[in-house]
Amino acid sequence: xxxxxxxxxxxxxKTGQSMTLQCAxxxxxxxxxxxxxxPGMGLRLIYYSASEGTTDKGEVPNGYNVxxxxxxxxxxxxxxxxxxxxxxxxxxxxxxxxxxxQHFGDGTRLSIL
Amino acid sequence: xxxxxxxxxxxSVPEGAIASLNCTYSDRGSQSFFWYRQYSGKSPELIMxxxxxxxxxxxxxxxxxxxxxxxxxLLIRDSQPSDSAxxxxxxxxxxxxxKLIFGTGTRLQVFP
Numbered sequence: 137x138x139x140x141x142x143x144x145x146x147x148x149x150k151t152g153q154s155m156t157l158q159c160a161x162x163x164x165x166x167x168x169x170x171x172x173x174x175p176g177m178g179l180r181l182i183y184y185s186a187s188e189g190t191t192d193k194g195e196v197p198n199g200y201n202v203x204x205x206x207x208x209x210x211x212x213x214x215x216x217x218x219x220x221x222x223x224x225x226x227x228x229x230x231x232x233x234x235x236x237x238q239h240f241g242d243g244t245r246l247s248i249l
Numbered sequence: 250x251x252x253x254x255x256x257x258x259x260x261s262v263p264e265g266a267i268a269s270l271n272c273t274y275s276d277r278g279s280q281s282f283f284w285y286r287q288y289s290g291k292s293p294e295l296i297m298x299x300x301x302x303x304x305x306x307x308x309x310x311x312x313x314x315x316x317x318x319x320x321x322x323l324l325i326r327d328s329q330p331s332d333s334a335x336x337x338x339x340x341x342x343x344x345x346x347x348k349l350i351f352g353t354g355t356r357l358q359v360f361p
Contacts, residue, residue, distance in 0.1 A: 167347050176257075178337065178353040179293070186347075194348070226292055230347045235281035235300065238339075238347060240292040 140241035159227030168210035255352035272338030
């Protein structure tokens with residue numbers, strides 16, 4: 137009963153390197169989300185996927201790409217990492233579209249030097 | 250721009266007291282409202298959700314919603330030191346979707 141699983145938990149990158157953050161859920165949820173959380177800024181939506189095969193931009197999409205590989209998996213890619221992308225990244229999912237609570241993974245702490 | 254506002258705190262209450270956490274939102278069309286608890290270094294954990302005006306109780310927690318005033322609150326009765334955490338208010342931003350805007354959170358400290 138894992139829920140939402142994120143890998144890796146920690147990562148250090150150099151500026152310009154690329155990286156893919158992985159997220160998988162085993163709850164048969166339709167919608168999945170990627171957030172970043174910075175001190176004093178709260179959670180900000182990067183991208184979301186309302187269902188398999190669809191993705192849309194959130195509040196802060198610049199510098200990121202996403203792939204909804206199948207119903208279970210939603211990955212976030214940094215093509216050329218920048219220090220401003222140092223943050224804690226959370227993946228979340230909901231069972232159906234429409235006013236449902238989101239369930240969060242444990243997060244990935246990413247540092248870019 | 251749609252916004253969710255919370256007092257950052259810290260809100261300090263003695264053990265056994267009632268903690269009252271408040272949140273205001275800007276979008277009158279918002280339909281669903283969530284309270285998450287986040288311990289330091291951990292992920293957000295759902296505490297309560299409310300869709301209709303009025304009160305909703307779950308154990309020691311009560312969520313209160315007033316859509317006319319665009320105000321949602323969380324009351325924690327008989328506060329315990331283990332309740333010490335940051336409480337995030339989240340509001341949906343589009344009709345019949347799960348997209349949320351989060352407030353920056355209120356840090357609650359419960360002292361023995």
